[in-house]
Amino acid sequence: MTQYKDYDDVLAGKCPFGGDTLGGAQGSSPTLSDWYPHRLRVEQLHRDGQAANPLSDEDYAQAFATIDLPALKDEIKQFLTTSVSWWPSDYGNYGPQMIRMAWHSAGTYRIADGRGGAGQAMQRFAPISSWWDNGNTDKSRRLLWPIKQKYGSAISWADLMVLTGNCALEIMGFPTYGFAGGRRDAWEADDATYWGPEHIDMTAPSSYDDMVSRDQRWTGKPGDADYQLQQPLAASHQALIYVNPEGPEANGDPAASAVDIRITFGRMAMDDEETVALIAGGHAFGKSHGAVAADRIGPPPENAPMEAMGLGWHNPEGAGHGADTMTNGIEGSWTPNPTTWDNDYLENLFRFEWEQTRSPAGALQWTPVDPAAPRTPDAHREGVEHPLMMMTSDIALKVDPVYREICERFLGDFDAFTLAFSKAWYKLTHRDMGPKARYLGSEVPAEDLPWQDPLPEPTHQPLDAAGTARLKEAIRGTGLSASDLAYTAFSSAVTYRDSDKRGGANGARLALAPQKDWLVNRRTVPVVQALRGVAEQGGASLADTIVLAGCVAVEDAARAAGHEVDVPFTGGRVDATQEQTDVPTFEWLAPLSDGFRNYTQADLTEVTPVSPEQLFLDKADLLGLTAPEWVALTGGLRALGCNHDGTGTFTDRVGTLSTDFFTTVLDPGLQWRKLDEAGTRFCLEDRESGEQRHEATRDDLVFGANAQLRAVAEVYGSADGGARFVRDFVAVWDKVMMADRYDVKAG
Template identity: 50%
Template structure:
């Protein structure tokens, strides 16, 4: 947490890399937990080493999959009966809740990896009974196998449900690839109980903007807001503020938020027709005989109307299987009063509505049942901004349907990155600004000639390397945003970020941009190529020779293609690779380093070789000397590792939180460091990596590994190169 701001200003997950009950951190809770860098390694992936998911998707019978999903919607299963004979509402909820864990601050969560199959998401109270939805879809997954990921199937089921209800959807992109284990080191909050009071997450519960970053949900175990009201106390006006903040943290504006709220409740129902006291435990806590099912309902009796999820009971429209304007008809044409559901949850019900206007019971088409609204629904009526948007929707139903379809597409595709990652026949042709569009770049220019001009430009290797690094380091594998492609480092807001050293950046761009224009190359390519030139110079200075791989074709985005506001969350507030922090935070420098490395897709070994190598390249922020354990600054050497592990020195903390390396014999200060440097000697795992590169026989390996890791970072966002 920023030492000078509220918790809402700090994007890092407090204790997320240390708080754990794993064997090491159980006994030594302050030990740095590196698991976040190895969440989805080869050890957990059951697919063959040469398996390429994109190649597999190309063989998929797209129309056959869609047809089979639609069949599932209408084929009522005795073991889990459908509401009004369709699973449409259930599948919408499955897709919604899979996508709804996404948060913009760090790009984690979301539907892009099928993570709802694993703990903790599969057992969140908000996801009750979605285990049943996934089992209903299993025959389709089984039939199409590797080519159809769970992540794609889950979202496709929601799309097909809306189409079956009469909505023309905006499109669909296949291409999500499943993970194979829980994301145990994603920070979902510090609470140790489900649905703990919201005060745990806010500096001031009356100021929704003080919700702790990077969180977006108001309770542990919920996707968005509490449907009964803030802390379970109904107050639609107050709830509206929390709805607005929560959806804004998913990059949704007020119109998209209103469309999703209203359209999301246009089909299906909430379930709470009986008390939850007898409902069984969640899947992760259930017995082995449950086979992954949770929330056992002994009173269910095979009756759709007795299902239990949220505890709220009822539908939002008269015809809950059709996508129509019924939600607005109910919300704005009737008065509503607070009542308790049979399960004891607060909900809003219409005043004096005749039976002829009510929806039918989900399990008995002859019995009318009161419709309901949640506190978030009532916020659409009470809040003046949301009310005005809803009035616009009611005046133009086609506009509402299109707005909802686009917002639904954004919700369910937000973490897939650029359109280059989308596959299948239903990918919309339109470039959407939230997809961070980038035009195709030129590949036909003379790369060798441009390299020569860059080398002769007068820019130092450190200036070239730092600029390329700063351009590429924004990449987030979590939602595939950022990176060097597009050269957005020269646009607002990135050109003014403190971490990019605006004065140095402007100088380098002032030299590189004319060279790019003369060569017919993109600025994005030229920035990366410049970094490679600088690195090759540093490799030569270190006594070695290596060509750094380069693939042309990056494009240059412009301001019209850039949502500057949403890019603000990509600003690095710390970069351990350049030994820099924007401010003082409660989170340690080494934890912030891990967070950055994981978002960039680096392993622990790759993080180690990059940091150690960059210390000697002279690219520390502002030229600071922290961690520069070498007398050969500007050369790519193993000196960082050699001196870190040299027992002729000892380390000593000093008052400002930094450290001094002193000669054991004389006591003279040799080097200074931060904790982000010393962790590579103190942490047993990181030290094992550091010792590899400190060995006398691994100088060539070090150069090779550094170049490979550097190239990985530079190409992380080259989705245009995917097969």
Template identity: 50%
Template sequence: MDGNDMGGGGKCPVMHGSLTSTETSVTAWWPKSLNFDILHQHDRKVQPYGPDYSYRKEVEKLDYEALKKDVHALVTDSQDWWPADWGSYAGLFVRMAWHSAGSYRLADGRGGGGAGNLRFAPLNSWPDNANLDKARRLLWPIKKKYGNKLSWADLIILAGNAAYEVAGLETFGFAFGREDIWHPEKDTFWGSEKEWLTDSRYEKLDERESLANPLAAVVMGLIYVNPEGVNGKPDPARTAMDVRETFKRMAMNDEETAALTAGGHTIGKCHGNSDPTGLGPEPEGEDVVGMGLGWKNSNQSGNGRFTLTGGPEGAWTSEPTKWDGGYLDMLLDHEWELTKSPAGAWQWKPVSIDEADMPVDVEDPSIRTMPMMTDADMAMKVDPIYRKYMEKFREDHDYFSRTFARAWFKLTHRDMGPKPRYIGPWVPQEDLIWQDPVPAGSTDYDVEAVKAKIADSGLSVADMVSTAWDSARTYRGSDMRGGANGARIRLAPQNDWDGNEPARLSRVLEVLEPIAKETGASIADVIVLAGNVGVEQAAKAAGFTKTVPFTPGRGDATAEMTDAESFEPLEPLVDGYRNWIKDDYVVKPEEILLDHTQLLGLTAPEMTCLVGGMRVIGTNHGGSAHGVFTDNVGALTNDFFVNLTDMSNTWNPTDDEGIFSIRDRQTDAPKWTATRIDLVFGSNSILRAYAEVYAQDDNKEKLVDDFIAAWTKVMEADRFDTRA
């Protein structure tokens, strides 16, 4: 039979897989080619609203109190199709919010609950997220009711907050303002493993801190650590190492980690009271009749007491729907021994326990069930640091509640960025150091007078543009951290980063800081204005009089406002825009350039014009001549693109690895040197298409205009204080 034969003589109207299969993609044929998907993953075409829709405006129309009332009511409104444990969805909603937020990692700011990513693959089908599809379906009537005024991202986190409030915790606060995405972030690196729950991310298995960056979870498909122990082998002391490293990579200290563990396991239970062979495929692997749901359980009822989620089975406390100190008492008051759940998972049970201290069955309160602890829980008891906090929490329940509430707020808001992005009546007044606070800056000064003083300062175009770029390039659209606002480039650790050329930076700041003091402008504004002055001078040198847009009002952060340790991951190790690589890396520099570009929120054309423009302006790190394909350094010309695409030149490797010689094809005379990042704009078919646009004789001014637009986009990326 023909492969396209539909039976009955019919033919399939398309070749199988030709429209939707990834197996026939360009990168499948040529896996070493650059994959630009990461720059296009949130194209406006994938979202269902028009260009005038603004979630940040819509959410301010929300009836917040009515919404909270509805979510609170839902926590105890058990549904027949997916009944609640003990009549409460508190544990399920806590887990949903936790696993939505808990994918955040500090290294690149990706993951987290800020975009509603839990709705899409791969997160919606990770083994660790089993049955959270049901939690989202339970929320659907509320999302349907409040519609465009409420994002899934906000609702998912709000449901976790509401669950704790219904259980009796006074939460620290809640902020709206998370905007939904409409397509999987499929190019986020979650690990190199090809199978779920397999581990190939440690350089040395016995050194748990050797977990590959930027990852935080220990294996593919888990949010944190393996609850059964390292690689499924119970050993609480060793598991404590995993817990510490993973939570550190989420910007949590030991006390916050202990509080989150205790508070997270005060509510709800684990579900492993079934044979795992009866579990159906995850949502992305299910057929259409699954209604978008996965993990169908064929054992008994398939839900209630027979729910199968992760493997371990049982509650941690005697009253799993109540906020109390039951977890701490249970953990510390009993000796524990290894056992296995009905699903075959390793877990711990009390050596002895009074029946009255056992939790009741989720369906029948006349039945008492055995409590349990995971290996991660036992880590809280055997690790001396974690145990110290557990005992402290038990001694002072109010302190425990406050510490957990603040840690929970941090967990669920860490990826939202600065406080100006927070919306709603429950935003805490306190400025928290992990929010990277920046005081308001002055707008009451003469911008043109400041620019005139900068222009007369004697600083070169390269000095001004490089310093402004270095200040702004730390911005990450993943968690909205970094950027020029705050002028943290002058503070530790940024003022000592190799990529910021500390000696040059110090020299430039010595010129700019007195100008700021004299004019009343912030140092942050003056740094950006200096970059703008440099761009305007470079445009003028190329024959074009232009004004770079500028919005005043940036503030100057202090060392006391700066969590220096949490800024270490923002250090650039490669900056293709300034043609700099700190060290040799496994990943090619052009691939790191794409990653940096995506974090900056730039498109491929914007990346192209910025790189070419910065080369001819002369902003290379250390004054390197690589890629400076011009005899008119300092002028914003299209010379980089003209000479890159000129077929009278040849490109030749040199003895210096990663450096190439550009030579005259006729005479073999050397003309320039270049790096891989320079040459990829002439060798990659997509980037060459953009380079050819800027090399055209009629696009000299277009390059200048496009450069200014992209430059301004980077300089203004972190100005949440001025956005509607």
């Protein structure tokens, strides 16, 4: 009888059809990434496109508006207090399980690049779906399928998961702060986000105890001045959401755990009070599962056998669920009332002394020393009780002096604790949604919160055609160069990132701290000052004036190259105030490296191992660009002289929208020589004469060195490419200037 080849054969590089194959449909090795691990994967710009989305023709906001939200919430709440035989609910309540699902969906968010978070329901796809820390979240989503099936495309998985988390809190007596719909689902796995340098065998059994290789993402040791987590990472280890609950490297040290907690939660945009509120609030509910040793548990969803139908972590012990459930290896509950909102977690943590013990699975945890301490009921067996449980990461809140002070304050004021957890949960689950213009539904709070980067109401009348024309002439009357105007406008807009919808030109935060003080923006300071006067005289916002000035620069540069163009301009931007700008979190938008402006932070290699060109690709991705848009935008910015230090223009006619950048990069008569041993700076020489022409960076040479980018550059560098280049540059320029305008566009 013919049998299908095992994945062991495929992973070993054996083609099921005989012979070797280059990453065919069967998922076999070697792939391009196996053969060329340092290859710049430009194709990532085209993932998750319209072709992957079966709902690309649907208006999600319109579809969501058809939902009777109270009725949907009632259905979710009824489901939460049921139980099914194939995955029974703890304590007859799925609420705690669904809180964990929603938390872990949102908890991947990281402030450094805005990636992660609940916004696209990426918990459904690899690699996040199969992280050890997400054990059994696949069961939570499968339990929700009947509700998702009923409402179909009217509610995304991303919205449903967060809404279910809110409903779970509410049925257990917790007053949530609010809920907003508007998250759009992704439709394919994320193979582009950098989650860390570790290489973990996801086919093998794992546990928190196995996660001890921290050297690659951490520098120094806990307590050292140089102890830091590599950027842009947020979790303490690969396959975790936050920290190892057993302590760093499962060492059981609460003080060291507190250090990791502060760093990781800080990287996820939470301050100390929000951190305590989330941990203490979340652990008021449910239990942890560690009934079975990790090496008995089957592979995660992405490696599970076909007949598992997308469910992973098969548990062969006993019933495989209920009292035999294995999730993170730690066993027990924090409170005697795991389905009720109360202050028992903090009261227990501080009332009792705790000693280290081991779970049935062998994980390190803590139990009260006092035998008279309250006990917690078994989640499935009537009349059975267990000692309370704390994790090392819980004890950390007691030993860290700052966390302890916050806990004691919450102990004395339960209402303050409730409000703090309510707002922190809202922030956790909505942090990556961007401006409130994207929020949908009847439960959106009216309050503007600092982390939402609020904007004021307009104070200027929209510019009509005549007003726009007058303002353009006033801009030209300043005598500012096209290069300076374009550099300033682009600097205002380039902070946008599609990951969490932060940044962009609306608000003119280029003129405010901290953005005005970034080294890469110093060139813009006198330009902004001059344009402020133009805006005041023209009755326009500074934000609109900065963008319009860039449009003027592009039009004049195109004219100098022999092309008459009208650069699109959509007014209506407003000017944010310093008080509306959350300086500590906005500081994270400062670029480590920005290839568009040929800027790289001096100590880049000390902060991240990622190369400048990889960061350049990453920024193009965050701007939502395709490869042709990336190439066209860079070539135009180089022609306009929009470089931080003047390198990489490759032209003697800066301010003319020429194709000189491309023709120089593609010229076979020129050769490049490294100017430093690391290969970060280069000199262009004539092959025959040895004459030095230009200096460049890796962010310039990549457009000739990378095959896919070079192929696009050849289109613009050809004899007939000039008009196409100007057209394409104008289009992508407008796209970047409009990236954050959710007030006038859908999405």
